[in-house]
Amino acid sequence: MTNSQRKYFAYKKIIDNKITSVTKKLLPESLYLPIKYILSGGGKRIRPVLLMFACEAAGGDPKKAVDAAIAVEILHNFTLIHDDIMDNAVSRRGRETIHKKWDSNIAILAGDNMVGMAYQCLLKTKTSKLSEIIEEFTEGIIEVCEGQGYDKEFESRTDVTLSEYILMIDKKTSKLLETCSGIGALIGNADNKKFRALKNYAHNLGIAFQIQDDLLDISGDQKKFGKQIGGDLREGKKTFLLLKAIELVKKKQDREKILRIAEQKGLKSYSKVLINDIKRIYHDYGVVDSAQKEIKKFTDKAEKYIEVFEVRESRIMLKWFSRMLLGRSF
Amino acid sequence: MTNSQRKYFAYKKIIDNKITSVTKKLLPESLYLPIKYILSGGGKRIRPVLLMFACEAAGGDPKKAVDAAIAVEILHNFTLIHDDIMDNAVSRRGRETIHKKWDSNIAILAGDNMVGMAYQCLLKTKTSKLSEIIEEFTEGIIEVCEGQGYDKEFESRTDVTLSEYILMIDKKTSKLLETCSGIGALIGNADNKKFRALKNYAHNLGIAFQIQDDLLDISGDQKKFGKQIGGDLREGKKTFLLLKAIELVKKKQDREKILRIAEQKGLKSYSKVLINDIKRIYHDYGVVDSAQKEIKKFTDKAEKYIEVFEVRESRIMLKWFSRMLLGRSF
Numbered sequence: 001m002t003n004s005q006r007k008y009f010a011y012k013k014i015i016d017n018k019i020t021s022v023t024k025k026l027l028p029e030s031l032y033l034p035i036k037y038i039l040s041g042g043g044k045r046i047r048p049v050l051l052m053f054a055c056e057a058a059g060g061d062p063k064k065a066v067d068a069a070i071a072v073e074i075l076h077n078f079t080l081i082h083d084d085i086m087d088n089a090v091s092r093r094g095r096e097t098i099h100k101k102w103d104s105n106i107a108i109l110a111g112d113n114m115v116g117m118a119y120q121c122l123l124k125t126k127t128s129k130l131s132e133i134i135e136e137f138t139e140g141i142i143e144v145c146e147g148q149g150y151d152k153e154f155e156s157r158t159d160v161t162l163s164e165y166i167l168m169i170d171k172k173t174s175k176l177l178e179t180c181s182g183i184g185a186l187i188g189n190a191d192n193k194k195f196r197a198l199k200n201y202a203h204n205l206g207i208a209f210q211i212q213d214d215l216l217d218i219s220g221d222q223k224k225f226g227k228q229i230g231g232d233l234r235e236g237k238k239t240f241l242l243l244k245a246i247e248l249v250k251k252k253q254d255r256e257k258i259l260r261i262a263e264q265k266g267l268k269s270y271s272k273v274l275i276n277d278i279k280r281i282y283h284d285y286g287v288v289d290s291a292q293k294e295i296k297k298f299t300d301k302a303e304k305y306i307e308v309f310e311v312r313e314s315r316i317m318l319k320w321f322s323r324m325l326l327g328r329s330f
Numbered sequence: 331m332t333n334s335q336r337k338y339f340a341y342k343k344i345i346d347n348k349i350t351s352v353t354k355k356l357l358p359e360s361l362y363l364p365i366k367y368i369l370s371g372g373g374k375r376i377r378p379v380l381l382m383f384a385c386e387a388a389g390g391d392p393k394k395a396v397d398a399a400i401a402v403e404i405l406h407n408f409t410l411i412h413d414d415i416m417d418n419a420v421s422r423r424g425r426e427t428i429h430k431k432w433d434s435n436i437a438i439l440a441g442d443n444m445v446g447m448a449y450q451c452l453l454k455t456k457t458s459k460l461s462e463i464i465e466e467f468t469e470g471i472i473e474v475c476e477g478q479g480y481d482k483e484f485e486s487r488t489d490v491t492l493s494e495y496i497l498m499i500d501k502k503t504s505k506l507l508e509t510c511s512g513i514g515a516l517i518g519n520a521d522n523k524k525f526r527a528l529k530n531y532a533h534n535l536g537i538a539f540q541i542q543d544d545l546l547d548i549s550g551d552q553k554k555f556g557k558q559i560g561g562d563l564r565e566g567k568k569t570f571l572l573l574k575a576i577e578l579v580k581k582k583q584d585r586e587k588i589l590r591i592a593e594q595k596g597l598k599s600y601s602k603v604l605i606n607d608i609k610r611i612y613h614d615y616g617v618v619d620s621a622q623k624e625i626k627k628f629t630d631k632a633e634k635y636i637e638v639f640e641v642r643e644s645r646i647m648l649k650w651f652s653r654m655l656l657g658r659s660f
Contacts, residue, residue, distance in 0.1 A: 031479035082442060086435040105416040108438055109478055112412060115445050116471035123465055131460055135453055141446035148439055149361035 003313075005319035011052045011062065014043045018070055022121065034098045034110040035117075038077050041093045046325060048073040050177060051184040054198045057314040060188025064126060068133065068187060071122035072180045075137070078114035079144055079176075081107050082298025086152060087235050091228055110269050113142070129186045136186065139242055140179030154238040156261050162243050166207065173213070174206025184236075197308040204302035205322055208295045212326060214239035214292045230275040234262055240294065241287050248285045258283065299326050333643075334650035341382045341392065341399075342375045347398055352451065356632025364440040365447075368407050371423045376655060378403045380507060381514040383651055384528045387644040390391035394456060398463065398517060401452035402510045405467070409474050409506075411437050416482060417565055421558055445471070459516045466516065470509030477502025484568040485507045488593050492573050496537065497556040503543070504536025527638040534632035535652055538625045542656060544569035545621050548609050563591055570624065571617050578615045587611065629656050 019039050026032040048069030055065040083089070084097040087105050090099060099107035123130070123138055148166040153159045181202035185195045217232040217239065232239050245258045257277060282288050299322055306318045343591045349369050356362040378399030385395040413419070414427040415437050421427060432435035433588035452467055480498040515525045547562040547569065562569050575588045587607060606618070612618050631653055636648045 028476060028479045028483055030483045082438055085438060096460060104434070107413060108412055109475055109482070110442070110538060112445070113472060113475035113479075115442070116475060118467050119449070119464070119468040120472065123461065123468065131453065134449070134464060135522035138446050138449040140452065142450065145439055145446060146358060146361060149358045149443070152435060152439070153358055153360045229610060 004317045011049050015045045015048045047076050047180045054181040054184025055188035058185045058188030058190030058194050065122050065187045067124040068183050071118045074114050078111045081111040133183050133186050136182045140176050143171045143175035155236045161239040169210040173210040174203050177202040177206040197305040201302050201305040204298045208298035211240045211295050243285045244290050254281050274302040297309040334647045341379050344377045377406050377510045381510040384511040384514025385518035386536045388515045388518030388520035395517045397451050397454040398513050401448045404444050404448040408441045411441040463513050464518050468514045470506050473501040473505035485566045499540040503540040504533050507532040507536040527635040531632050531635040538628035540624050541570045548596045574617045574620050584611045631654045
């Protein structure tokens, strides 16, 4: 095990322990039980660890960033709960989603409450830059919502372009990673150059990460992925793959299948045969290749920003993080 | 028109103007159109005006509290959108609710985004007490969610006590008014005595206000009230009136009707006959009288706290506000 990996597991443990203590003995149970359920659902804690890594790379003490780390993890989980309602998702991290296990009302309310809880954690951070941190955090929330707004809007549109797609995932996925990195940098008292580098690093990683997520929707192992395979297809999501396929697939029969998914707001029912068919099309026309190239492009772009850091240990840590993030099969 | 009334209208106008400018030209439209719709829906702006009044009573310049005032109004409207989904409400301020006019997904997302927008407004406040203000605000969100959690939990319970009811409305309604008053006091640099007085004033007003809201559900004028009359009965809400009726109504036939509402999680369909019947029961058994007495009790309690203020103008203003709030037929 490398040093970076050891660090990741150590920070993850700190986060896991602290996050359970946040929800202990809170009432009403009808509200906090689902919150405990999702927060203990075994996420990879990518965002809070990134926040702590960024703080450390900036030259700060990552332990001072734990409250903020918990805040971004709670915030991320809030977005999962509400997105799952909107996307009719039935499973998440291999378990039932909250609106399935309880109901939509509870899922809405649990999510709302978590936004408050997240700010409460963030406010515990001892720093002279609290208002900047809260600003970053708040901007993160708004951008995530705008991104989700575009995502839902795109579902019923058939003329979405790849650059619109990039705008959407920039807001929906990338922004929150950037927020994490930015907040970590602020807590670590980063100078402006490092602050910008850490934000740009996370931003590009986020784009790569989302395209990979799109890819895993058709090629992932459901157990490791935690979500139902083909969920994006079912919902008619305008993923990188679908948009690329619209661009590349010319043969009439195949093109019709692709357009049917794009136009029909997804599959009305879950069909393994059709999903396998789409998989084949994605492979045959180089759509999967294209996605992999795009992932590499943005990862390389992200890693360029690591060069700013003089301390070798920081560079190794950030590089390990990006490789871990994109090497995931989860 | 009294001075206080003039002031109310002047502050309301400032808020109305500013609030439209906040949502101008934002994208995606699918997200911001419903936000504009609810924010321009002609609310009474009770919460932001209270915030500005509290700031002024504390000795501060109410103009410095405008951003925070907008923040609490946006926050309040976020809770309305999400509560309306959960309560299946069809109308609000005489117009269709967002989840009816658009759909639940858009209503969820619009609400979420508004929490971010609210913090963004709050962060614009020029004050040395920003972190205390954000803390107050954040506590407000959490308590409102917990209150709504109890409210929904109580719908399916038949053994809710009046003291549980008070705990619920304390969180659900009262707390946000307290938050407004507290934030206004902080911006106005209130000393501790005035800060406490302003919070307690708003707290007790909030309880009175909610009991009155319960009363208006059966006795209000639908046009002025803006909401569907009998909505609480339909949803099986454990209102002050229903709980008091369970306590007071003894005659078998009448008691059965009351218990049916309490036990059946409300009326499955909207029946004007049954609502009129319940109205009669509430009148015959002194339930309405009881509610009115309770409203007066909490209003008196609230107004006791006004005495702390040396400046006569402040006392008059706060008294006018509480009378306006409880004298409403809306």
